[in-house]
Every structure is written in C-alpha cells, then in structure tokens.
Amino acid sequence: MNNNKNRLALEGGSPTIDNKLPSIKDKSGRQIDTKELEEVKSVLESGTLSYLYGNKVKKFEKLFAAKFGIKYAFAVSSGTAALHTAMVYLNPEPGDEIIMSPISDMGSVIPILYQLAVPVFVDIDPKTQNIDPELIESKITKRTKGIIVTHIYGNAADMNPIMKIAKKYNIFVIEDCAQAHLTMYHGRYVGTIGDMGCFSLQQSKHITTGDGGMVISHQNKQFQRDIRLCTDKGWPREKKVRDHYFLAPAYHMTELQGAVGIAQIEKYDNCINNRRKTAKMLDELIDKNESVQLICELPDTIGTYFLYCFRLNPAYFKVNIQKIVEALNKEGLPCEQGYPGNIPLYLYPVIKDKKTFGTSGWPFDMPHNENNYSYSEGLCPEAEKACEETIVLPWTEGYEDKHVYLIADAINKVIRAYEK
Numbered sequence: 001m002n003n004n005k006n007r008l009a010l011e012g013g014s015p016t017i018d019n020k021l022p023s024i025k026d027k028s029g030r031q032i033d034t035k036e037l038e039e040v041k042s043v044l045e046s047g048t049l050s051y052l053y054g055n056k057v058k059k060f061e062k063l064f065a066a067k068f069g070i071k072y073a074f075a076v077s078s079g080t081a082a083l084h085t086a087m088v089y090l091n092p093e094p095g096d097e098i099i100m101s102p103i104s105d106m107g108s109v110i111p112i113l114y115q116l117a118v119p120v121f122v123d124i125d126p127k128t129q130n131i132d133p134e135l136i137e138s139k140i141t142k143r144t145k146g147i148i149v150t151h152i153y154g155n156a157a158d159m160n161p162i163m164k165i166a167k168k169y170n171i172f173v174i175e176d177c178a179q180a181h182l183t184m185y186h187g188r189y190v191g192t193i194g195d196m197g198c199f200s201l202q203q204s205k206h207i208t209t210g211d212g213g214m215v216i217s218h219q220n221k222q223f224q225r226d227i228r229l230c231t232d233k234g235w236p237r238e239k240k241v242r243d244h245y246f247l248a249p250a251y252h253m254t255e256l257q258g259a260v261g262i263a264q265i266e267k268y269d270n271c272i273n274n275r276r277k278t279a280k281m282l283d284e285l286i287d288k289n290e291s292v293q294l295i296c297e298l299p300d301t302i303g304t305y306f307l308y309c310f311r312l313n314p315a316y317f318k319v320n321i322q323k324i325v326e327a328l329n330k331e332g333l334p335c336e337q338g339y340p341g342n343i344p345l346y347l348y349p350v351i352k353d354k355k356t357f358g359t360s361g362w363p364f365d366m367p368h369n370e371n372n373y374s375y376s377e378g379l380c381p382e383a384e385k386a387c388e389e390t391i392v393l394p395w396t397e398g399y400e401d402k403h404v405y406l407i408a409d410a411i412n413k414v415i416r417a418y419e420k
C-alpha cells in the first residue's frame with residue numbers, strides 16, 4: 001500500500017489527485033451565479049444588446065474605472081483588442097518600434113503587427129520572468145515609439161525604472177495587465193502607472209465576460225484621438241451626421257458581456273484574495289532547494305497569481321522537464337512546460353518566419369525599414385531558458401486548502417522521484 005503511494009502514477013502507482021481539481025473552464029473554478037443570470041436576463045428582456053443604446057457596458061466601464069481610481073475605462077471585445085486599441089491610439093508610423101518581453105501572450109504582439117509597427121524583444125529578469133529594465137535602454141533607437149509592459153503571471157514588472165527610461169526618451173508606456181488584475185506595485189494598481197492599461201476578460205482571466213477586454217487611462221486625447229473612436233471605426237457617434245476620422249477597428253463589447261461584467265466586478269477582491277492565499281500556501285508547501293525555485297515577487301508588490309509557476313534546474317534531475325510534466329499530469333495535476341509554451345513568442349512562425357501579410361514579410365521587411373529584423377534562437381537567452389525550465393500550473397479562486405495540499409503532494413512526490 002505504502003509502496004504504491006510512493007510509486008509514480010506514470011509508473012503504475014495511484015495518482016495523488018484522484019478527483020478533478022476546480023478549473024477556470026467551468027463553474028467548478030469560476031464564480032458565476034444568479035447575479036450574472038439576473039443581469040443578463042434584464043438585458044435580454046430589454047431587447048437592447050448593443051452598448052450604443054444600452055447602459056450595461058457604460059455601467060461596467062464606470063465601475064471598472066472607479067475600482068482603479070482612474071478617469072477613463074473603455075470596454076472592448078478582447079484583451080488583444082484592448083492592446084490594439086492602445087496601438088491605434090498611439091498611432092505609430094509604419095516601421096516604428098515597440099519594445100516588449102518575449103514572455104507574454106501572442107495577443108501582446110498581434111496589435112503591434114496590425115499597426116505595421118515592429119516588435120523589439122528585450123530579455124527577462126529570470127527571477128521575476130518580467131522584462132529586465134536594465135536591458136531596455138540598449139534596445140532604444142530613433143524609431144522606438146512605445147513599450148508594452150506585460151505583468152506576467154500576475155507578478156508586477158519593475159515600473160519605476162521603466163517609467164524613468166520612458167520619460168527620458170519620450171516613449172509611450174502600455175501596461176499589459178491581462179494576467180495582472182489588481183496587482184499592486186508600490187501601493188498602486190498596475191495599469192494606472194503607465195500611459196494606458198489593458199486588461200483581458202477572457203474565460204481564463206481573474207474576472208471574465210467569456211471574452212472581453214478593458215482599456216484604462218488617465219488621459220483621453222493625448223494624440224488628438226478619442227480612445228472610444230479607436231474602438232469604433234473612428235466614428236464620432238455624438239455627431240448628427242455619419243463621419244469617420246481615421247482608420248480604426250470595431251471592437252465593441254455587447255450588453256450581454258457588460259451585464260456579466262457588472263456582476264463579476266463585485267467578486268474581484270474575493271477572487272484575488274483567494275488566489276493569493278492559496279498560492280502563498282503552496283509556496284510554503286513545495287520542497288524548495290537548488291533544484292526547485294519559486295518565481296520572485298519584487299519588494300513592495302502584491303501579485304495576483306493568474307498562473308502559479310515554479311522553476312526547475314535540469315542539472316539536478318535524472319529526466320528532462322517534459323517527462324516531469326508528464327508525470328505531474330499523470331498524478332492528476334494539470335500543468336505545462338513554459339509560458340507561452342516551451343519557446344518564447346518570437347520563435348513562433350508568425351514572427352520567426354514573418355507569416356504576416358501575404359508573402360510580404362511586412363512590417364518586418366518593409367522597404368523603408370533601416371534595420372534588418374530577424375528573430376531566432378539565442379535572441380533572448382534568459383527567456384528561452386525560462387520557457388524550458390518553468391512548470392506552469394493553471395490557478396483559480398476555486399482552490400481550497402485541501403486542493404493545495406494535494407497539489408503540493410503531487411509536486412513533491414514527482415520531484416523526489418526524479419531528483420538526482
């Protein structure tokens with residue numbers, strides 16, 4: 001019996017976790033209840049599904065802005081749409097450069113490419129897995145127009161040095177907070193520190209409207225562009241006659257999503273507190289040593305654990321990381337190798353092979369570009385290593401103490417079995 005307990009499930013032992021863990025994919029790990037149902041019902045009963053004529057999206061925007069203590073919030077159709085809205089607002093010249101970390105969702109890059117700007121990748125600080133501020137300055141050129149700062153896994157990036165550099169070179173700062181709802185940096189919410197904050201409300205994020213996003217900003221018309229127009233075909237709806245001031249997509253949130261958002265925002269704090277409490281518990285329960293290391297939070301920051309990640313040092317293991325992930329999965333623990341996968345963003349075909357517009361290779365290979373852009377292995381060594389060595393666990397506010405004990409048991413069992 002005892003023997004069987006220590007034997008890995010991968011090798012015929014019994015799995016540590018035999019009931020499915022709560023998941024963000026359904027009710028088991030999401031706080032969706034009668035509040036959402038009532039809000040959505042009232043929308044359907046009203047017959048008004050568009051934000052243009054209803055008040056749910058408008059109310060959701062107001063609540064969101066108030067939560068962050070900020071002036072403007074604009075609801076959109078996804079996190080990628082939120083970041084694209086920020087790019088349309090920034091309005092770079094084709095070929096301008098946007099600095100970012102290669103450890104992020106592809107949704108951080110797509111908006112750059114659609115605006116014909118070029119992503120310039122800066123390596124990460126391996127301790128936090130966020131962009132390393134010390135490496136930013138060397139990547140700045142006369143084409144650098146903006147920086148997208150992703151707060152990865154809900155862990156705050158080091159905003160003070162980033163803002164200092166941005167000010168020095170007059171660079172626009174977009175915070176990608178898709179994974180960092182209510183994350184704190186030096187007493188402020190991330191998303192309120194840079195020029196704009198972009199959030200995702202996709203199913204896996206801290207609060208959700210299924211799909212959706214939010215853009216927040218202190219200011220609306222810095223570039224003589226109204227942020228709302230950047231989400232709505234450049235169309236000033238308040239004018240009596242139809243008009244379109246500039247090229248912009250249509251990224252509206254529907255009233256149905258807005259209704260869900262209104263109900264979700266009440267659950268915001270509870271969600272963050274639960275995620276953090278259980279994550280901190282797991283921090284304590286995992287056997288840490290040279291072979292197993294946690295991701296660091298910077299001093300005076302409060303992370304909100306979109307995912308729970310830890311790092312393995314392959315030199316200390318008898319098997320490769322892929323095998324360890326396989327063993328963890330067999331123990332009943334869903335997890336993956338690396339984020340965003342076992343390679344950083346620039347090694348995916350869209351960037352590496354420039355699979356963009358027809359066969360042009362634009363914006364990377366536009367005729368008037370002065371730089372030759374190429375993206376291959378070795379570009380950001382720390383990011384590449386992190387993608388290989390990081391174990392990524394989905395996290396949810398639905399976890400209770402009993403789940404965390406099981407998760408820790410599964411991790412410690414597999415680590416012990418495979419450590420040299």
Ligand SMILES: *Cc1c(COP(=O)(O)O)cnc(C)c1O
Nearest residue numbers: 078079080105107108178200202
């Ligand atoms: C989820 C995510 C996005 C994109 O959001 P979608 O709603 O999926 O479009 C962008 N950046 C990061 C860091 C994300 O995690």
